[in-house]
Amino acid sequence: MKVKLELFGASRDLSDKDFLEFNIEKKTSIKDLKKKIINYVDEKFKGNENYKKIIETSAFCSEDNNIISENYKITKDQKIGIIPPIGGG
Amino acid sequence: MLHAKIIDIKKEKIEVDKAENFISSSKFGASLIFKGTVRENNDNKKVTGITYDSHDAMVIKSFEEIYNDVDQKLKIKDKAVYIEHVKGYLGLGEISIIIAVACPHRAETYILSRYIIEEIKKRSPIWKKEHYENEESEWLKGNPIQAN
Numbered sequence: 379m380k381v382k383l384e385l386f387g388a389s390r391d392l393s394d395k396d397f398l399e400f401n402i403e404k405k406t407s408i409k410d411l412k413k414k415i416i417n418y419v420d421e422k423f424k425g426n427e428n429y430k431k432i433i434e435t436s437a438f439c440s441e442d443n444n445i446i447s448e449n450y451k452i453t454k455d456q457k458i459g460i461i462p463p464i465g466g467g
Numbered sequence: 468m469l470h471a472k473i474i475d476i477k478k479e480k481i482e483v484d485k486a487e488n489f490i491s492s493s494k495f496g497a498s499l500i501f502k503g504t505v506r507e508n509n510d511n512k513k514v515t516g517i518t519y520d521s522h523d524a525m526v527i528k529s530f531e532e533i534y535n536d537v538d539q540k541l542k543i544k545d546k547a548v549y550i551e552h553v554k555g556y557l558g559l560g561e562i563s564i565i566i567a568v569a570c571p572h573r574a575e576t577y578i579l580s581r582y583i584i585e586e587i588k589k590r591s592p593i594w595k596k597e598h599y600e601n602e603e604s605e606w607l608k609g610n611p612i613q614a615n
């Protein structure tokens with residue numbers, strides 16, 4: 379299965395594209411997805427601590443634009459948005 | 468009555484006149500227009516501009532939720548609310564957000580306008596990347612959104 383992680387805010391620094399793609403097993407949780415993203419940072423950015431902190435403090439949202447908990451299970455190919463700490467205005 | 472929109476600054480302008488027209492009604496005896504603009508200094512750094520990023524669908528949803536919460540939390544039922552926020556690059560002094568409100572009485576407009584901007588800062592997925600005189604830039608630290 380594939381998850382397309384849509385990047386926003388500070389997480390955009392993780393790629394030149396607007397998204398990252400991960401191959402995952404069915405019923406992977408958001409908590410596990412976070413670990414995969416951190417592994418990606420370890421490999422691609424030599425474990426950049428600032429990037430890891432962004433991931434640790436981010437929320438995630440589903441395709442229907444709801445914030446989802448760390449226990450949310452991904453059961454099909456889908457888009458997930460990463461929502462780093464916010465501050466508009 | 469609510470107008471809520473993200474303005475992609477590459478494609479259109481954010482305009483105070485439109486906000487004023489939207490909230491204008493003889494039902495209301497008080498109106499207030501709040502503008503957020505790009506400031507030249509932050510944390511002792513000389514700012515040259517800000518790039519705003521947004522999760523558009525979630526931002527609009529948050530504006531609607533904030534508007535709907537007003538009835539219950541502030542007991543302000545009769546109101547017009549206009550909220551626009553920019554995404555993209557803005558230079559110094561340019562408008563990033565307009566919150567225009569109108570109510571029957573002045574006290575309600577002050578409360579309502581302040582409530583909306585503070586809730587947006589807590590609930591709307593919008594991010595700022597500041598650009599500095601030395602050509603560096605950085606995403607500003609924000610507040611984590613919590614799952615419901």
